Amino acid sequence: xxxxxxxxxxxxxxxxxxxxxxxxxxxxxxxxxxxxxxxxxxxxxxxxxxxxxxxxxxxxxxxxxxxxxxxxxxxxxxxxxxxxxxxxxxxxxxxxxxxxxxxxxxxxxxxxxxxxxxxxxxxxxxxxxxxxxxxxxxxxxxxxxxxxxxxxxxxxxxxxxxxxxxxxxxxxxxxxxxxxxxxxxxxxxxxxxxxxxxxxxxxxxxxxxxxxxxxxxxxxxxxxxxxxxxxxxxxxxxxxxxxxxxxxxxxxxxxxxxxxxxxxxxxxxxxxxxxxxxxxxxxxxxxxxxxxxxxxxxxxxxxxxxxxxxxxxxxxxxxxxxxxxxxxxxxxxxxxxxxxxxxxxxxxxxxxxxxxxxxxxxxxxxxxxxxxxxxxxxxxxxxxxxxxxxxxxxxxxxxxxxxxxxxxxxxxxxxxxxxxxxxxxxxxxxxxxxxxxxxxxxxxxxxxx
Amino acid sequence: xxxxxxxxxxxxxxxxxxxxxxxxxxxxxxxxxxxxxxxxxxxxxxxxxxxxxxxxxxxxxxxxxxxxxxxxxxxxxxxxxxxxxxxxxxxxxxxxxxxxxxxxxxxxxxxxxxxxxxxxxxxxxxxxxxxxxxxxxxxxxxxxxxxxxxxxxxxxxxxxxxxxxxxxxxxxxxxxxxxxxxxxxxxxxxxxxxxxxxxxxxxxxxxxxxxxxxxxxxxxxxxxxxxxxxxxxxxxxxxxxxxxxxxxxxxxxxxxxxxxxxxxxxxxxxxxxxxxxxxxxxxxxxxxxxxxxxxxxxxxxxxxxxxxx
Numbered sequence: 001x002x003x004x005x006x007x008x009x010x011x012x013x014x015x016x017x018x019x020x021x022x023x024x025x026x027x028x029x030x031x032x033x034x035x036x037x038x039x040x041x042x043x044x045x046x047x048x049x050x051x052x053x054x055x056x057x058x059x060x061x062x063x064x065x066x067x068x069x070x071x072x073x074x075x076x077x078x079x080x081x082x083x084x085x086x087x088x089x090x091x092x093x094x095x096x097x098x099x100x101x102x103x104x105x106x107x108x109x110x111x112x113x114x115x116x117x118x119x120x121x122x123x124x125x126x127x128x129x130x131x132x133x134x135x136x137x138x139x140x141x142x143x144x145x146x147x148x149x150x151x152x153x154x155x156x157x158x159x160x161x162x163x164x165x166x167x168x169x170x171x172x173x174x175x176x177x178x179x180x181x182x183x184x185x186x187x188x189x190x191x192x193x194x195x196x197x198x199x200x201x202x203x204x205x206x207x208x209x210x211x212x213x214x215x216x217x218x219x220x221x222x223x224x225x226x227x228x229x230x231x232x233x234x235x236x237x238x239x240x241x242x243x244x245x246x247x248x249x250x251x252x253x254x255x256x257x258x259x260x261x262x263x264x265x266x267x268x269x270x271x272x273x274x275x276x277x278x279x280x281x282x283x284x285x286x287x288x289x290x291x292x293x294x295x296x297x298x299x300x301x302x303x304x305x306x307x308x309x310x311x312x313x314x315x316x317x318x319x320x321x322x323x324x325x326x327x328x329x330x331x332x333x334x335x336x337x338x339x340x341x342x343x344x345x346x347x348x349x350x351x352x353x354x355x356x357x358x359x360x361x362x363x364x365x366x367x368x369x370x371x372x373x374x375x376x377x378x379x380x381x382x383x384x385x386x387x388x389x390x391x392x393x394x395x396x397x398x399x400x401x402x403x404x405x406x407x408x409x410x411x412x413x414x415x416x417x418x419x420x421x422x423x424x425x426x427x428x429x430x431x432x433x434x435x436x437x438x439x440x441x442x443x444x445x446x447x448x449x
Numbered sequence: 450x451x452x453x454x455x456x457x458x459x460x461x462x463x464x465x466x467x468x469x470x471x472x473x474x475x476x477x478x479x480x481x482x483x484x485x486x487x488x489x490x491x492x493x494x495x496x497x498x499x500x501x502x503x504x505x506x507x508x509x510x511x512x513x514x515x516x517x518x519x520x521x522x523x524x525x526x527x528x529x530x531x532x533x534x535x536x537x538x539x540x541x542x543x544x545x546x547x548x549x550x551x552x553x554x555x556x557x558x559x560x561x562x563x564x565x566x567x568x569x570x571x572x573x574x575x576x577x578x579x580x581x582x583x584x585x586x587x588x589x590x591x592x593x594x595x596x597x598x599x600x601x602x603x604x605x606x607x608x609x610x611x612x613x614x615x616x617x618x619x620x621x622x623x624x625x626x627x628x629x630x631x632x633x634x635x636x637x638x639x640x641x642x643x644x645x646x647x648x649x650x651x652x653x654x655x656x657x658x659x660x661x662x663x664x665x666x667x668x669x670x671x672x673x674x675x676x677x678x679x680x681x682x683x684x685x686x687x688x689x690x691x692x693x694x695x696x697x698x699x700x701x702x703x704x705x706x707x708x709x710x711x712x713x714x715x716x717x718x719x720x721x722x723x724x725x726x727x728x729x730x731x732x733x734x735x736x737x738x739x740x741x742x743x744x745x746x747x748x749x750x751x752x753x754x755x756x757x758x
Contacts, residue, residue, distance in 0.1 A: 012558075012562070015558055017557055020578065022463065022633065022636075023582050023633070026593035026596070026599075026633070027585065027593055029593065029596060029597055030589070030593040030596055041599055042599075042601055043606070045605060084475070084477070087470070087471045087475050090471055090472055091475050094462055107479070111687070112686060112739075112742070114690060115696020116714055116731060117490070117694065117695060120490060120540075121486035121487050122486050122488065124486070124490050124493045125486035125490070147525060152478075155482075176507060183464060184463055184464025184466070184677075185466050213585070213586045216697065218720060219696065228586075229587070229588055231587045232702065233588045233701070237700060237701065244592055249550045252581070255584045255585065256581055259577045260583055262533050440662075
């Protein structure tokens with residue numbers, strides 16, 4: 001029996017570790033990557049401790065603009081969804097019994113409708129309304145659409161918060177006020193509203209957070225006002241860097257701070273009300289409460305971090321790391337060069353003189369050849385231009401167009417075969433094409449491999 | 450006649466000013482935010498895209514061709530069915546179910562533990578620890594998992610340093626990262642409804658069952674789970690609907706070869722700019738997921754009113 005209990009405890013402990021590891025672990029890892037100087041967010045290999053991603057974050061115009069838009073939209077969403085949620089919960093208490101379940105199904109449905117669908121339907125509907133009215137710019141405005149789209153389901157969350165609170169409301173109070181001659185509006189303002197104030201506060205916080213982190217709905221409605229989440233998603237999809245982690249660290253810290261403060265306040269009010277007694281042996285301001293201790297520790301950590309950030313500089317460490325890396329790379333390059341020299345020697349022994357220009361065949365250059373060749377030689381236009389159109393060759397080397405001009409007939413094959421490459425350009429090859437047209441086809445063919 | 454009376458009662462209960470405000474707000478929400486947009490989207494999906502009309506077709510015509518496209522693919526295609534999109538659809542639904550079940554098993558023990566323990570400081574702290582990750586941006590949470598599962602990510606880095614593998618394992622393309630991310634994104638929506646109902650379970654019932662000699666499994670099967678059923682149903686519904694409709698996690702964590710159905714919708718809207726087709730896909734997703742949820746609710750005999758409690 002006893003061993004059974006022990007086994008149960010161990011199993012519970014392991015389960016807790018797995019669960020909270022899954023929940024918190026990724027955030028902790030992400031937090032560490034914000035302080036590593038590696039350009040890709042990682043903790044292995046650890047390079048240098050740095051604050052540079054934070055300063056990079058604060059210099060990012062798009063992030064700052066996104067935060068601004070998020071706050072505007074969050075504010076609008078809070079006002080709209082809290083008032084709708086409150087109204088809906090009040091109506092729910094007095095809607096006719098026969099309709100109550102239908103009504104409840106309708107107002108709870110937005111929570112269950114996928115956010116993508118809400119975003120699309122909001123966008124499509126208000127576009128049609130705007131068209132019907134002859135084009136009202138407000139109705140196609142990203143901020144308006146996002147507030148409307150988000151409020152659709154956030155109002156349901158708020159409604160649930162209010163319903164929970166209303167269940168404890170004594171309707172007799174309102175009746176008494178009405179009997180004593182108050183108007184309905186007065187009774188609402190003086191009795192119901194004060195009673196609902198805590199629920200309104202928590203619904204507002206909930207609504208703001210839900211709006212701030214929403215992605216699925218916003219991604220269809222934001223128009224030209226990208227929120228922070230939208231900007232983040234662009235950053236994450238088109239190139240990851242640790243300044244995103246830095247932002248996450250800030251958000252996590254604020255959230256933890258807020259949650260702990262709330263917890264401490266709640267605890268303190270309970271102690272005051274006499275629900276729980278402060279434990280003995282610890283200073284009374286701690287209340288023997290883990291949350292308070294954590295909050296204090298967190299504050300000290302933050303202060304320490306901010307003060308060290310003023311003086312700390314990772315330059316020396318970074319220089320060291322760079323040196324080490326360079327050394328490592330140099331060894332690699334040497335090895336590569338040796339191997340290549342051996343290969344060239346072997347090829348020369350086989351008597352293939354064109355091999356060298358073939359292996360180093362330039363890619364961007366080859367593409368440029370094709371494009372210009374196509375322009376200058378109209379007969380080749382179709383094939384060459386068509387095959388090259390997918391490329392984004394940056395700068396065309398001056399040598400290459402001549403190849404096209406002087407010898408248009410050979411270009412078709414060359415351009416086509418090179419279009420997929422991206423290796424650096426070597427100046428030798430185009431001349432090869434110009435001066436020795438018969439070799440071009442074969443040479444570029446090898447280059448393509 | 451009867452309706453007028455009911456309305457009169459509503460205004461008598463609330464006063465004219467307050468009554469009108471309440472009525473206006475709720476009506477605005479239900480009509481303009483919930484019902485009309487969905488109807489409008491349905492209507493949209495039944496029209497052809499005005500940019501590429503077929504011969505003899507007008508933009509105002511009603512047509513089912515957007516839905517046909519999902520099932521049969523473009524006309525004149527070699528396959529009889531639109532295999533690619535249908536596969537994505539089926540995969541999305543099945544994967545969302547799998548994620549839901551995974552979350553259920555992961556959350557049930559914790560919900561039971563939290564629900565049955567008294568509200569000590571430790572438990573309160575656990576709850577705070579649970580809530581904090583949930584308030585972090587969905588994108589950031591997916592990004593955190595990307596750091597962990599990426600090619601040069603933490604897991605690969607650790608395994609390579611320990612010498613377990615010499616090539617990074619591609620978690621992203623194996624969809625492991627995606628499933629972990631989806632489960633992670635909505636795990637609390639599974640936990641809290643269950644926690645709430647289990648908390649309301651009278652502990653004496655469990656004591657009584659134990660005294661009568663019921664085994665540990667039997668207590669759960671006969672006492673706890675029947676009581677927690679509304680919470681379980683509520684959590685499963687939310688997790689399923691939200692993961693089937695998720696967009697952030699698949700975009701950040703999805704492999705190159707595999708798509709989530711919402712990504713197809715997103716592509717129709719933002720890349721192809723064929724809103725009608727995208728609306729049709731969205732409708733299919735909406736109706737399919739609602740139908741699945743209703744079917745399961747029917748099988749397990751749960752009411753709609755239990756959701757959201």
